[in-house]
Amino acid sequence: MQIVMNTPAARHFDAAVLSRAAVAQGRRPAGVGSVRTLDKDEELFAEGDPAVSFYRVTQGVVRTSKLLSDGRRQIDAFHFPGDVFGVEAGAEHRFSAEAASAATVVAYRRRDLDDLLFDETFSREVLGAMMHALERAQRHMLLLGRKSAIEKIATFLVDMAERLAGADAVELPMSRLDIADHLGLTIETVSRSLTELERKGIIDVPASRRTIVLRDKAALARLNG
Incomplete structure (x- = not known):
């Protein structure tokens, strides 16, 4: 299942535009991004892999996660079209990345980052994407630490709708x-929470089980806090 979004962030990340801008300014064109198509659950990179590239989603959704010492998996984020991920301070990736649905990403080499950021549009969009990612990470930290199961599901649905x-x-x-x-x-708690929200008339869960109808957004917002 794919989600395709024609967002401003997705439109501005155009490798040809970046290359032309670099040439116009008398600089070496940055290596154009390489496109990779991923099947559902296909791995893009693993935790500990060399962080030679960072990525932008153009179609579908990519999840980033970490395997905990007890074998449990913690998904830190879902990356939608226009989102940038895999930007690391160190030499290795701190998380793994796999396709949550069939997805397409563009990979940009870290060694070309100086040339890429020389383009004002690209640098503005990278900064904006990273700031949004930081904001979502902060909200997620609060969600994990202080909210009940019902509140977590409500927050998740509000975020997905936005x-x-x-x-x-x-x-x-x-x-x-x-x-x-x-x-x-x-997974049992997720199912019970969705059933409870449906029983209260806040959402509907049709037979497809992937589509959630938000019947009472105000109630969800109250649970979201």
């Missing part, structure tokens, strides 16, 4: 297990 342009019906590209590992819950 990222999918405020849709009243959210077609989730990730599995219930992915949601559980993102929210620090069991």
Whole structure:
């Protein structure tokens, strides 16, 4: 299942535009991004791999996760079209990245970063994407530490609706297990929480089980806090 979004961030990340801008300024064109298509659950990179590239999603959704010492998986983020991920301070990736749905990404070499950032549009979009990622990470930290299961699910659904342009019906590209590992819950708790929200008339869960209809956004917002 794919989600395709024609966002400003996705439109501005155009390798040909970046290359032309570099030439116009008398600089060496940065290596154009290489496109990679991923099947659902296909790995892009593993924790500890050399961080030679960073990435932008153009189609579908990519999840980044870490395997904990006890074998559990913690999904730190879902990356949608226009999102940038894999930017590391060190030489290795701190998380693994796999496709949550069929996905397409563009890889940019870290060694070309100086040339890429010389383009004002590119640097502005990278900074904006990273700031949004930091904001989401801070919200996620609060969610994991202080919210009940119902509140976690409500927060997740509100976030998905916002990222999918405020849709009243959210077609989730990730599995219930992915949601559980993102929210620090069991898959059974995720199912029970969705059933409880449906019983209260706040959401509807059609037979497809991937689409969630948000019947009462105000109630979800209250649970979101």
